[in-house]
Amino acid sequence: MRIRLAFAAATLMSLSACQMPGEAGEEPTASLDIPEVEDGDLNEATMVDITRELSSDAFEGRMPGTVGEEKTVALLIERFKAAGLQPGNGDSWVQKVPLVEITGRDYAPLTIAGDGVDLSFDFAEDWVGVTYREEAQSSLEDSELVFVGYGINAPEREWNDYEGVDMAGKTAVILVNDPDWESDGLEGTFNGRAMTYYGRWTYKFEEAGEQGAAAALVVHDTEPASYGWNVVESSWSGPQAYPQYGANAPPRTQMNGWVQNQVARQIVEAAGQDFDALVAAAKQPGFKPVPLGITASTAFSNDVRKFESQNVIAMLEGAERPDEYVMHTAHWDHLGRCTPADDGDDICNGAVDNATGTAALVALGEAHAKAGAPDRSLVFLAVTAEESGLLGAHYYAQNPVFPLDQTVGGINMDAFLVAGPSNDVTVVGPGKSQLDQFLDAALKADGRVATPNPEPQAGYYYRSDHFAFAKLGVPMLYIDGGEDLKDGGRTAGKAIADEYRANRYHGPKDEFDENWDWSGVMQDLQLYYRLGRMMANSTSWPNWNEGDEFRAVRDEACAAEGGC
Known part of the structure; x- marks a missing residue:
């Protein structure tokens, strides 16, 4: 199903706003229930080991429909089980996604x-x-x-x-x-x-x-x-x-x-x-x-060639409101074999993009399971075929395992650039939804600040898996690592980002490095943990801000019987 932005604009003023449970007919206020959250017990070894394995040559670049997919799905199921999570699609860990190559x-x-x-x-x-x-x-x-x-x-x-x-x-x-x-x-x-x-x-x-x-x-x-x-x-x-x-x-x-x-x-x-x-x-x-x-x-x-690929879904069921869901997304796929580098290497390993984000799903699930079930259910969705146009995310959004009008919001993780700790995070698409208030609270607890995306012309908010959910009304946060590095400031941060884009992004040299400093990644992961836990223990239903292109779709879903 194709959601045209014209539809959202045309219907924006005609639909009622998303309501808090039990507050029918009232517009949500700017004051949201944002509970305090203690630090999560996050395991750096989980991040390192999964990133290393997913980006090894044995996984052949994790192209959907290849042996690389088989190995990736098997590894994720194994690690989600070990993390203490449950299958997210009934008794199954996967959702079949019909594709053609x-x-x-x-x-x-x-x-x-x-x-x-x-x-x-x-x-x-x-x-x-x-x-x-x-x-x-x-x-x-x-x-x-x-x-x-x-x-x-x-x-x-x-x-x-x-x-x-x-x-x-x-x-x-x-x-x-x-x-x-x-x-x-x-x-x-x-x-x-x-x-x-x-x-x-x-x-x-x-x-x-x-x-x-x-x-x-x-x-x-x-x-x-x-x-x-x-x-x-x-x-x-x-x-x-x-x-x-x-x-x-x-x-x-x-x-x-x-x-x-x-x-x-x-x-x-x-x-x-x-x-x-x-x-x-x-x-x-x-x-x-x-x-x-x-x-x-x-x-x-x-x-x-027609084939079925797979989204991998794990969950931690909520203790108080298990039928309300907080989504975490990351894509597990990459480009497989691609244009060779000068040395003949033709495997696009996708270590940063997005073995890191996939590993983060497991590490976050592991930490939340250790902390015990929050009030709402947490969903950890590793989607396929992002590199082909967000296909796995779009398929899930159009065929949701958990109803979208009962999905409170979510966080997308796409490529942790391993650059060391920072004083900030880069927010892609700031000012779009009330989730910014959760982010402000989480950053304050971390002692950091938000920096708007320095390249808004790149349209990054429309280029990763959260967009499939946003198009259908679910508020989603998309955050990148900061560029104001503690060691070297913005000059160093920009240099690292520019080097990655010029020499490694979508190429064979996006490879795992045993010498990486993971401290900045773990700093960001702690922020994601705090955000997910805040949303899961909150009683609020955050909405898109008035005038945002996705507001009307959410309002319509929430106005329906049983929605939001």
Whole structure:
């Protein structure tokens, strides 16, 4: 099911607010029940051992549907049992997630043709492309290129980059991020510098399909994308996992892909257009799509394999209100085998991303079990196929084991950058929900402060598993480690983050290091423990803040009989 942000905006004012139990008809106040929580007994060895094992070459990069998945699921079940937790799906530790794996091969060049135009671009070096269709052969033949700006159709913001054009059989050329990403502040049609969901490639490909396009090509640009071409090439080559859509599949293009910025510039200028002028025009209200008068062609073969992957679910049943749930999420998967490094290493081990977060689920469950059951139930959900588009999280959210209107809120953990202790934490998406009040209390107890995400244009809130829950109304916190390090301050913190992104993120060198200093990770883990315990022992039902894009969905769920 696809939740459009337009729906949330259109219905925002018509729905009643989430209520505290027993307070029907009253708006929740700013004062929440936030109990004090003692430190948890967290085991660093649990974090180290599980991270080391999950990111070893024996797990082959933890690609869903491979032996790496089998080993990962077996290890998690073993460790959740040893931690004193119970199966989270009735008598089962897993939830089956139906997926299809499509591996493109034998790529023809991307050729661009027209009056006096004859260009050819090589796969991987210049462009990448995949299909979401379960077909043995993909072919794009003489498809007219149309520059559609940022590829956004947002009626509630009076913005439609497709206005007046019939995209049937055509290829959309789309800019990454959204129109006001270069703003200095957070005010604007699309939240200024802070990316909205309209800026994510997932949305852009969905919308191109809805518009009937034959193909969609996003123009890569490192700053607004927040990652380099090496990440695109590594992530979009090799096996790709998607949901098994079945008979009710949404509209899908024949091909979705990316082109290098300089390739897009060459294509647009060959069509007789000024690339920079088109980009500038796309940022302005009233932009209209621009047919380029030239065509794109390519073809490739696909190996298609249907399989079931698995979410792993453990829980600690609440002592007082066991049918109210606090969620902890992390994805266990990574990219498997990917573009080799210079030394020939082709296993994307995913030590930081996200063996660390997966290990944290076990370590937190272990500590909560030692402390005894809190009032509400705690759920520890290790999801599959995050790297393929949050597929495991979306499947759970659409097929919840524990009702979403009885899920109080949650915490997502995606990649602990092992950088030593810090004076702060980085909050991704601050100001969105009343969970910020729990975070403020937990940080005060830890003697630290919250720092807003320094790169709001990257849209990180829409890029990890908590987003699947947020779209359906469940308030979720997403917190990264701080950059104000106790040893070296913000300069050192930024240097470590930049080095990881440039050299290890989504590449074969995201490997376990026996020399890592885990003290900062354990500091962050203590914060997550405190947050989960606070929510579990609270009587409050935190909501999204008034005006947030997810508020209306939660209000509707809570207004229903038996909800929230």
